[in-house]
Amino acid sequence: MPKTEQRSQPQATRDPWEIVQLARDPQRPYTLDYVNRIFERFVELHGDRRCGDDGAMVVGMGFLEDQPVAVVGQQKGRTASERRERNFGMARPEGYRKALRMMEMAARFERPLVTLIDTPGADCLEDSEGRGISEAIACNQRAMFALPVPIVSVVIGEGGSGGAIGIGVGDRVYMQENTYYSVIMPEACAAILWRDPSQSVRAAEALKLSPGDAMRLGLIDGIIAEPGGGAQADYDGAANLVRTQIVGALEELRPLAPEELKRSRYQKFREMGKPE
Amino acid sequence: MAQGDVTLGSLEDIPADLWEECSACHQLLYSREFEAALWVCSKCGYHKRLTVEQRLATVADEGSVQELFADLPLADPLRFPEYHEKLEQARQKTGMDEAVWTGLVSIGGHRVGMGIMDLAFIGGSMGWVVGEKVTLLIERCVEERRGVVMFCASGGARMQESLVALMQMPKTCAAVGQMNQARLPYITVLTDPTYGGVTASFAFLGDVILAEKGAAMGFAGPRVIQITKMKIAPEVQTAEFQYEHGMIDLLVGREQVRDTLVDLLEWLVPHPVDRQSSGSGVSVG
Numbered sequence: 001m002p003k004t005e006q007r008s009q010p011q012a013t014r015d016p017w018e019i020v021q022l023a024r025d026p027q028r029p030y031t032l033d034y035v036n037r038i039f040e041r042f043v044e045l046h047g048d049r050r051c052g053d054d055g056a057m058v059v060g061m062g063f064l065e066d067q068p069v070a071v072v073g074q075q076k077g078r079t080a081s082e083r084r085e086r087n088f089g090m091a092r093p094e095g096y097r098k099a100l101r102m103m104e105m106a107a108r109f110e111r112p113l114v115t116l117i118d119t120p121g122a123d124c125l126e127d128s129e130g131r132g133i134s135e136a137i138a139c140n141q142r143a144m145f146a147l148p149v150p151i152v153s154v155v156i157g158e159g160g161s162g163g164a165i166g167i168g169v170g171d172r173v174y175m176q177e178n179t180y181y182s183v184i185m186p187e188a189c190a191a192i193l194w195r196d197p198s199q200s201v202r203a204a205e206a207l208k209l210s211p212g213d214a215m216r217l218g219l220i221d222g223i224i225a226e227p228g229g230g231a232q233a234d235y236d237g238a239a240n241l242v243r244t245q246i247v248g249a250l251e252e253l254r255p256l257a258p259e260e261l262k263r264s265r266y267q268k269f270r271e272m273g274k275p276e
Numbered sequence: 277m278a279q280g281d282v283t284l285g286s287l288e289d290i291p292a293d294l295w296e297e298c299s300a301c302h303q304l305l306y307s308r309e310f311e312a313a314l315w316v317c318s319k320c321g322y323h324k325r326l327t328v329e330q331r332l333a334t335v336a337d338e339g340s341v342q343e344l345f346a347d348l349p350l351a352d353p354l355r356f357p358e359y360h361e362k363l364e365q366a367r368q369k370t371g372m373d374e375a376v377w378t379g380l381v382s383i384g385g386h387r388v389g390m391g392i393m394d395l396a397f398i399g400g401s402m403g404w405v406v407g408e409k410v411t412l413l414i415e416r417c418v419e420e421r422r423g424v425v426m427f428c429a430s431g432g433a434r435m436q437e438s439l440v441a442l443m444q445m446p447k448t449c450a451a452v453g454q455m456n457q458a459r460l461p462y463i464t465v466l467t468d469p470t471y472g473g474v475t476a477s478f479a480f481l482g483d484v485i486l487a488e489k490g491a492a493m494g495f496a497g498p499r500v501i502q503i504t505k506m507k508i509a510p511e512v513q514t515a516e517f518q519y520e521h522g523m524i525d526l527l528v529g530r531e532q533v534r535d536t537l538v539d540l541l542e543w544l545v546p547h548p549v550d551r552q553s554s555g556s557g558v559s560v561g
């Protein structure tokens with residue numbers, strides 16, 4: 001496994017498997033590391049008003065260049081107890097419903113929404129099944145298309161399948177340089193397709209999960225560079241680069257009328273993957 | 277959540293013989309009687325996985341079936357290893373263009389859009405074509421002010437299309453949102469089995485959600501659970517569990533599906549009731 005202290009290489013020379021390892025590096029900045037560097041006066045809100053508060057999903061209110069914004073993001077932990085508390089970044093239905101609360105509030109108070117994606121996937125154990133993890137993720141996607149405010153999404157680590165898209169319907173979607181976005185973990189893909197987990201490297205390539213591939217396929221709007229040595233080596237530098245991209249995107253989106261925003265959001269996802 | 281490659285329950289081509297074996301309890305069943313029972317095993321109650329043609333026979337008014345959107349190109353956006361061949365083989369094996377059939381049918385006189393997924397085509401998984409057909413169907417029905425009934429059966433998002441497959445989830449959710457805004461009925465019927473990217477998108481967004489008794493379903497597919505060694509009891513991934521937990525409106529036996537749909541459509545279809553006499557469409561098969 002490549003160690004992460006090495007100098008940041010240009011995107012093109014980094015292989016997909018290496019990117020997967022970097023995206024999972026526990027020293028990478030997580031959602032709250034970014035939130036506290038990007039937004040001023042952030043107030044975290046808790047609970048889905050139905051059954052609980054999910055530590056794997058962070059939502060709240062903050063300011064960006066003095067403009068109020070709603071923030072939603074998946075949160076991982078570093079120590080053993082933090083990891084448990086954050087459920088390894090795997091949000092449960094109550095997490096997605098807390099996120100939905102924040103989205104609806106963003107709509108009601110006309111604040112743009114920023115979502116930070118970093119999850120290996122949504123939680124799918126018995127409790128999550130029993131509280132409707134599928135329904136929660138489906139509802140969030142539908143709801144995001146109806147939001148009359150700009151939405152900017154950034155993959156800051158792992159873009160793990162349905163867990164990611166449950167907060168990932170953005171007018172602009174970006175990926176940081178050392179992150180991946182995939183419908184399945186390469187290890188599971190290799191095991192299912194080739195009955196051989198040691199083929200994970202090959203699966204990572206085949207899945208086209210890197211930011212460069214997502215860009216070429218027209219599925220994201222841009223790649224956010226990371227400081228030399230990667231985001232994990234320089235939190236402030238990484239946050240600055242993310243912040244600049246979000247500010248720029250919101251500047252583009254702010255003038256658009258709500259109906260125009262929703263129309264182009266629908267059209268954007270409508271066109272994705274269409275064969276030439 | 278992707279389960280694309282898994283041929284769930286291997287639908288082998290069974291010769292249209294006199295006898296058919298129940299794949300659950302291995303009881304030999306007299307084909308005529310089995311068909312008359314809508315392919316529900318008389319011994320153990322297992323609801324056999326149906327082909328599109330069989331499904332249509334259980335719900336559609338006679339002569340009312342008109343297929344739509346069967347002419348989309350094969351999609352292999354990632355040029356995934358061995359995938360194109362797999363698609364060609366699936367087409368040959370099943371005679372279907374992709375893992376979902378879409379069209380218009382009448383149910384008790386109600387003309388509605390219908391989607392029917394088929395497990396036999398790469399595990400009923402959702403890639404671009406499946407997402408596109410579902411979306412086209414819904415958009416067409418919004419335009420023509422019709423309801424939609426979706427029969428879901430899927431291993432999940434198709435992993436050979438990775439992120440393109442994942443993006444079919446928001447696309448179909450957005451389309452359902454258009455139906456909701458147009459105040460048109462959208463009913464889903466979850467059949468054995470429904471997993472992953474389909475459950476977490478258009479399957480669980482029904483105004484009314486039905487599930488056939490005994491159907492397997494869940495967010496994570498069985499192969500993913502097996503590989504990641506997650507501890508999920510088999511009884512969790514069932515229609516019955518989802519029903520007990522309030523995620524499904526009705527658990528139905530197959531013999532009740534059609535009548536239930538008629539009742540629901542009577543209630544849901546907007547005025548003036550959009551009725552067409554049956555017999556106007558083209559028959560399938």
Ligand SMILES: [Zn+2]
Pocket residue numbers: 298299300301302303317318319320321322
């Ligand atoms: Zn049986």
